[in-house]
Amino acid sequence: MNIMPDSSSVIPNRSIAFDNADSDDAILEEYKKTCSIIFGKASHSQMRYLQATVELQHSLLNSCDSLLANQTRWLENTLAQRNEYHSIPTSSNLKPFIRSYTATVDMSMTMLSIVYDFTTSQIERYSKLINMLNKSYFSP
Numbered sequence: 001m002n003i004m005p006d007s008s009s010v011i012p013n014r015s016i017a018f019d020n021a022d023s024d025d026a027i028l029e030e031y032k033k034t035c036s037i038i039f040g041k042a043s044h045s046q047m048r049y050l051q052a053t054v055e056l057q058h059s060l061l062n063s064c065d066s067l068l069a070n071q072t073r074w075l076e077n078t079l080a081q082r083n084e085y086h087s088i089p090t091s092s093n094l095k096p097f098i099r100s101y102t103a104t105v106d107m108s109m110t111m112l113s114i115v116y117d118f119t120t121s122q123i124e125r126y127s128k129l130i131n132m133l134n135k136s137y138f139s140p
Contacts, residue, residue, distance in 0.1 A: 079094065
């Protein structure tokens with residue numbers, strides 16, 4: 001469910017505004033609005049990213065309990081059926097299976113965390129670059 005409008009409808013096309021400017025003052029006024037363009041587009045993309053992240057977490061949290069309950073019930077039924085067919089109890093492969101499955105889930109979540117960390121690092125690096133450029137070229 002996407003509640004965010006399309007990015008093209010959020011920010012008007014600035015080239016049209018520049019075309020309509022008929023003096024240097026009007027052109028400079030339009031140029032001053034550039035920051036709102038940058039902020040508007042970045043904010044829109046950021047909100048879409050955050051919304052998608054929250055929806056993913058919501059889906060995972062909602063399904064996790066029922067998924068584990070269904071898997072546990074299936075495993076219990078499978079173990080019960082196996083014990084009915086064998087008069088001699090055999091050692092269970094449940095422990096290695098659960099250990100392997102848990103390790104796989106843990107590895108997947110670790111990879112997802114690495115992606116988040118990498119993205120955060122890139123954003124922080126970009127922010128430092130912007131600050132450095134502002135200090136170098138546009139110092140007060």
